[in-house]
Amino acid sequence: MSRVVELKHPLVKHHMAMLRDKNTPTYIFRDQIRRLTLLLAYEATATLPVEEVNIETPLCNTMCKHITTRIGLVPILRAGLGMCEAVQELIPQAEVWHLGFYRDESTLKPVEYYQKFSEHPPEIAFVLDPMLATGGSAVEAVNMVKDWGAENVSMLCTIASPEGIEKVQKAHPDVSIFSCAIDEGLNENAYILPGLGDAGDRIFNTL
């Protein structure tokens, strides 16, 4: 079932403060995205299916659980790349499939420039993008992931706007959205307030 989850943990609040600060340099900004993504991925993977497996410890046999479902991470270039390694750290067996979009700042529409998908879609897909602003990029990315054949799709972001959440929910009522924060809304240029500015520029030092 679709859910919108905003993380409430004190560690998330703490790390978000440093992430939002305009004086935080790029190398710390990247670390903060990574820390926050670890916390986000822990929450977003809480309902992953597990299977029983027999394990031999040095002392005896015991039944354990492991994850056998094919999981795909779909970072939206560029900024989504900043989240990818953190999720891979928790799910090292995950596949990574890239999608490139930039938002045309005059039309606010997403422009696709890269897609690397295989013939065989994963069973579960996590779309990664730190910013869910108007929701245009997220809706288009989820369209492509679903057209590919993935049936269980979730969106992981650092900051989401209420407008973006509404747009994704309207287009994809089955997609859960996990975010470290849900902010107040968008400014006249469709930037999230209070937000953190341009995530891609802050991750890649291209301000």
Ligand SMILES: O=P(O)(O)OC[C@H]1O[C@H](OP(=O)(O)OP(=O)(O)O)[C@H](O)[C@@H]1O
């Ligand atoms: O919800 P939307 O209104 O579509 O906006 C969000 C998109 O904008 C940003 O990417 P940007 O276009 O800045 O590209 P970048 O990652 O290369 O910086 C962000 O990382 C999202 O992909």
Ligand SMILES: O=c1cc[nH]c(=O)[nH]1
């Ligand atoms: O606030 C915003 C909106 C779109 N993209 C960003 O990186 N930040």
Ligand SMILES: [Mg+2]
């Ligand atoms: Mg950007």
